[in-house]
Amino acid sequence: EAGVTQFPSHSVIEKGQTVTLRCDPISGHDNLYWYRRVMGKEIKFLLHFVKESKQDESGMPNNRFLAERTGGTYSTLKVQPAELEDSGVYFCASTGTGGGEQYFGPGTRLTVT
Amino acid sequence: GEDVEQSLFLSVREGDSSVINCTYTDSSSTYLYWYKQEPGAGLQLLTYIFSNMDMKQDQRLTVLLNKKDKHLSLRIADTQTGDSAIYFCAEKDNMDSWGKLQFGAGTQVVVTP
Numbered sequence: 001e002a003g004v005t006q007f008p009s010h011s012v013i014e015k016g017q018t019v020t021l022r023c024d025p026i027s028g029h030d031n032l033y034w035y036r037r038v039m040g041k042e043i044k045f046l047l048h049f050v051k052e053s054k055q056d057e058s059g060m061p062n063n064r065f066l067a068e069r070t071g072g073t074y075s076t077l078k079v080q081p082a083e084l085e086d087s088g089v090y091f092c093a094s095t096g097t098g099g100g101e102q103y104f105g106p107g108t109r110l111t112v113t
Numbered sequence: 114g115e116d117v118e119q120s121l122f123l124s125v126r127e128g129d130s131s132v133i134n135c136t137y138t139d140s141s142s143t144y145l146y147w148y149k150q151e152p153g154a155g156l157q158l159l160t161y162i163f164s165n166m167d168m169k170q171d172q173r174l175t176v177l178l179n180k181k182d183k184h185l186s187l188r189i190a191d192t193q194t195g196d197s198a199i200y201f202c203a204e205k206d207n208m209d210s211w212g213k214l215q216f217g218a219g220t221q222v223v224v225t226p
Contacts (some may be wrong), residue, residue: 003155004155033213035214035216037219040121040218041218042117042215042216042217042218042219043156043201043203043214043216043219044216045213045214045215048212048213056212056213059213091155091156093156101158102158102214104148104155104156104157105155106153106154106155107155
């Protein structure tokens, strides 16, 4: 069974540009989470989807970030326009209907210059 | 400020024991986790402990929990070079089984020959 996958693995963009990150959860997992780790700091929660609905988006930093999960399968996280402080590693995780262990993807390293 | 705190770096000789420490502040946390991140990989769940336990052992890993001091530790016996990684402590409120994890900043463990 494939694990959580994320694309791209690394993105370098200039300040003011737009970037879209993608996460494919484990097949059949209704719960999908986005987290972010800014350089050297703690991994912070961004938001949680249950199927296509946003269950908790309390960690989204501001309205430059837009997460979607149309159809309840893969999810995208768009940053528009990107700022320098958005640089970091963005992780995606998923769990099944019963909750439990969150399975993490390898992350997308975003560098904003 | 951080709800979960960890020391940032640990150097250990191959064959010795490693002890990674973590403190947390949320008294309602009932699941506490240790994740491992190897270079270029996602977060891998190593072990977890429920808050009504004091200790959990799993092969070379021993987790100790001091609820009074809100202190969690991970001991790795007979540390190997493959144990070099970043180790994250995380907590979750049991009342929210599908909810977000709160992580520390991670401890970089370097194993030297």
